[in-house]
Amino acid sequence: MSAERLAIDGGRPVRDRMLPYGHQIIDDTDIAAVSDVLRSDWLTTGPAVAAFEHAFAKSCGARFAVAVSSGTAALHIATLAAGVGPEHEVIVPALTFVASANCARYVGADPVFADVRDDTLSADPARVAECISARTRAIVAVDYSGQPADLDELLALTRSAGAVLIEDAAHSVGAVYRGRRVGGVADLTAFSLHPVKQMTAGEGGVVTTNDEALAGRLRLLRSHGIASAAADREHASTHHYEMVVLGYNYRLTDIQSALALSQLRRLPGWLERRSAIAAQYTAAFESVDAVRPLTTLPDRRSAWHIYPVRLRLERLRAGRDDVYRALRAENIGVNVHFIPVPWHPYYQQFGHRRGGWPVAETAYEQLLTLPLWPGMTDDDVDDVIFAVTKVCRAYRAVD
Numbered sequence: 484m485s486a487e488r489l490a491i492d493g494g495r496p497v498r499d500r501m502l503p504y505g506h507q508i509i510d511d512t513d514i515a516a517v518s519d520v521l522r523s524d525w526l527t528t529g530p531a532v533a534a535f536e537h538a539f540a541k542s543c544g545a546r547f548a549v550a551v552s553s554g555t556a557a558l559h560i561a562t563l564a565a566g567v568g569p570e571h572e573v574i575v576p577a578l579t580f581v582a583s584a585n586c587a588r589y590v591g592a593d594p595v596f597a598d599v600r601d602d603t604l605s606a607d608p609a610r611v612a613e614c615i616s617a618r619t620r621a622i623v624a625v626d627y628s629g630q631p632a633d634l635d636e637l638l639a640l641t642r643s644a645g646a647v648l649i650e651d652a653a654h655s656v657g658a659v660y661r662g663r664r665v666g667g668v669a670d671l672t673a674f675s676l677h678p679v680k681q682m683t684a685g686e687g688g689v690v691t692t693n694d695e696a697l698a699g700r701l702r703l704l705r706s707h708g709i710a711s712a713a714a715d716r717e718h719a720s721t722h723h724y725e726m727v728v729l730g731y732n733y734r735l736t737d738i739q740s741a742l743a744l745s746q747l748r749r750l751p752g753w754l755e756r757r758s759a760i761a762a763q764y765t766a767a768f769e770s771v772d773a774v775r776p777l778t779t780l781p782d783r784r785s786a787w788h789i790y791p792v793r794l795r796l797e798r799l800r801a802g803r804d805d806v807y808r809a810l811r812a813e814n815i816g817v818n819v820h821f822i823p824v825p826w827h828p829y830y831q832q833f834g835h836r837r838g839g840w841p842v843a844e845t846a847y848e849q850l851l852t853l854p855l856w857p858g859m860t861d862d863d864v865d866d867v868i869f870a871v872t873k874v875c876r877a878y879r880a881v882d
């Protein structure tokens with residue numbers, strides 16, 4: 484067993500079938516909830532949307548929740564509601580999914596990329612402070628991997644810049660920051676309901692806020708900028724409506740909302756399981772010196788969307804991509820989160836050049852995301868630990 488041949492070199496893989504890095508869990512209560520909506524009168528803009536919004540707002544301690552068609556739509560209308568326009572800059576961490584920055588471009592604003600903290604890979608407030616200019620209108624805080632970013636420090640910077648804090652909480656539904664639940668902390672918080680996230684609506688998103696005026700703007704923007712809902716017009720027997728801002732059709736259907744509400748009920752148990760798996764990984768990798776988990780800070784509780792590790796490449800005679808391919812060959816569905824956003828060809832055309840974000844760029848070369856989702860069995864977890872150990876041992880640098 485000790486000198487076992489890697490699957491990539493023709494050995495037997497650790498698993499017979501690929502273990503994905505994330506996967507949704509759908510049960511009969513989800514299917515029943517969706518079926519009930521399909522048999523009802525309202526497939527969209529009906530009671531399931533409001534029921535989901537109410538429960539979601541309550542679950543994260545926010546006054547208002549506005550459900551939309553994706554996490555990307557959530558970021559877009561949050562950016563618009565924050566008053567961001569072509570004359571503005573939006574500060575975004577360099578290490579995130581492209582949607583965190585694209586929301587600035589949708590409204591014609593320029594993203595300014597800030598480097599991240601080496602220990603958590605969320606925005607470094609000191610680097611964010613250096614990015615602030617007279618044009619700064621919003622800061623996007625990304626809760627990388629599910630651990631809340633430094634929200635108090637970023638809120639303080641936002642206030643002194645006269646800007647708005649938009650939290651991209653696509654990774655962090657159910658996370659807690661200094662005793663406050665994510666969703667009730669930033670001015671606007673955007674969540675994703677994509678199947679790879681902790682709970683799903685197929686596709687979907689939510690924006691939460693404690694500000695009633697912002698909530699009103701979000702509702703307008705979600706539905707064509709029209710100042711009354713079709714259901715309300717129906718009840719009031721009036722055909723009259725007025726479009727007051729340029730909005731979109733970013734609505735979440737009742738079908739999706741019923742699924743999301745059903746999923747929300749099981750979220751607490753899923754978060755516990757995610758956290759337990761993460762703890763098993765962290766404990767196991769203490770004895771694998773080529774693997775370095777991220778730091779978890781004591782004043783916040785991660786929602787563990789993903790479990791990224793950094794490889795100590797100086798202890799390996801292989802690069803991250805070699806380890807990635809070797810683990811895929813063992814049928815461990817590893818992934819990489821993320822390519823630095825300013826490296827993408829689209830952003831390169833705006834003059835962003837490599838080398839400007841040394842922490843994010845170094846991390847990217849070392850990062851590997853291991854499978855983590857609540858449906859994983861203890862055997863699945865053991866397979867991941869075994870495969871990572873096997874590959875790191877085979878690629879250990881000889882000294």
Ligand SMILES: *Cc1c(COP(=O)(O)O)cnc(C)c1O
Nearest residue numbers: 553554555580582653675676677
């Ligand atoms: C998933 C994700 C999004 C986008 O969410 P969608 O629902 O897929 O549109 C935005 N930001 C981050 C950091 C994400 O991981």
